[in-house]
Amino acid sequence: MSATTTAPGTAEKGHIDPASAFVPVQTRSERQTSFDPADFGAPTGREVNWKHTPVERLAALFVDEPAPHGVISVEVSAPDVVEQTRLRPDAAPRGEVFTPEDVTSAIAWHQESEAPLLRIPAGVELDEPVVVTLTGNGGVAHAHVVIEAAPQSRGVVVLRHRGSAQHAQNVEIVVRDGAHLTLVSVQEWEDDAIHLSAHQARVAKDATLRHVVVSFGGGVVRVNPSVELAGAGARGELYGLAFADAGQHLESQVYLHHKGPHTVGDVLYKGALQGASAHTVWIGDVLIGPDAVGTDSYEANRNLVLTEGARADSIPNLEIETGDIQGAGHASATGRFDDEQLFYLQARGIAEEEARRLVVLGFLMEIVQKIGVDDLAERLVTRIEAELAAGAAR
Known part of the structure; x- marks a missing residue:
């Protein structure tokens, strides 16, 4: 499966001679997508989606080669009603929502021959969370995981990451009509771990996704959620917490796309930093599309710097393509006690x-x-x- 997509007309924007001029990607909606890692190449750190990331520490995850088995041990605790199976690349719902936006997610797609699926059946309300514990045993690992909340279902899924590994991970999230899903990704890796994760979700009519990223451990941890509010009345709640110590790089690039009418978005990420060279990065992109009338959306990032030598980068962005909205805004603040x-x-x-x-x-x-x-x-x-x-x- 291979496809490359770029936004139409981007090469001509703001230039007299498009044939001889290069136009850098300015917004999240313009980024290239592809299932083929070769279409991206290894990042240099100058790309818009990599310029805040220490790419020199990630070289092992830019190589499209099979990883050894057993690098990540997986334990699933789930109610019996939860459906578990595995999906080849052409088996639905795998690929229904997810399209890689960078080389590591394309490699993870390509290397995961059978993606695990967790499905909450239609009309089922779970009385306890699904907990997936992933323990790194050293080495490079790739994964693509699919989580589906069927119509009118309700449930919580927790992904716990610990141990040590260099892990490229995709999480594909499908929230059907009227479903309510909470997805929590907790990173408690050892200090030498590298974790690059792309979460992509689609939320259907009158459905709600509460997506939470909590990052403590790991040398470099980058969890990027992308949520499309596709159906009328869809709601997306995107929350995050990061606590960075000396030498840690904790990053999230958040994308919330209001596509359907009367959708609601709430984005709030908070970070605390202590120790020399502790570094957090938060980039928040909200796109309110031309058909997203009646949208109500707000995003904010707040950081508390506890010691000298720590650094928090915070970049909120907002695109609005319709004038008929309830409200939209963004805020960012970084300070000391x-x-x-x-x-x-x-x-x-x-x-x-x-x-x-x-x-x-x-x-x-x-x-x-x-x-x-x-x-x-x-x-x-x-x-x-x-x-x-x-x-x-x-």
Whole structure:
């Protein structure tokens, strides 16, 4: 399966002589897509979708070669009603939603001969989450996973990543009419792990996708969700939490495409950073298409820098192609501790270290509470506190 797509007319935009001029890709909707890794080539770091990523650390994932078996151990805990099978590249719904946007996702598609499918059947409401635990055992691994919520179903799927690996991963998400799906991807890798993941989703009529990215561990972790609100009344809630330590690069490039009428989008990512060279990147692209009348959409990214030497890059973008919307906006803020908050807490007898812990927890808890899985929320709070304690001990 091979196809290449570029937006029509992009070569002529803003140039007198299109035959002799190069026009860089300016927006997410213009990017090239292809199932063939050769159509992309290895990134140099100058490309718009790679310029904030340390590509020199990712060389092993730019090679289109079979990876050894057993690099990633997979354990699935799911109610019996959840359907599990495997899909070849030409077996639906694989490929219904997903089209690679970069070389690593094209390689993962190509190398995954049989993609695992998790399907919540029509009309079923799960009473416990599906938990997929992926443990890296060292080496390079590729994966393509398909998750489908059939019409009028409800459920939660949690992807837990731990151990060590260099992992290129695709997650294809199909949310049918009236379904409600929560997908949580948690990255708790060891410090030497590399994880590049492309999530692509389509949300149908009156359906809701709550998509959450939580990144703690890993040397380079890049999880890029792309969500199309295709049906009338579709809703997309995209949330993220990143806690970067010294030497870590945690990145998310978020794309929310309002395609159908009367769709609702809510995007909120938060990051905390501590330690020299801790780095987070958030790029948020929202496209409100010409048929997306009545859209209500907002995206925001907020970062809390805890120490010197840390850096947060935050780039919100908004495209609107119709004038008939309910509202649209974006915001971005990066800063240090609020001295007034610290003073308030210390004035009431709380030690400075404890006051800082409370401020960070309060800042990040907004995302944790949106997950809606109590056991997972408790574990994430414990992890945040451990990160803070480790930073204070340095």
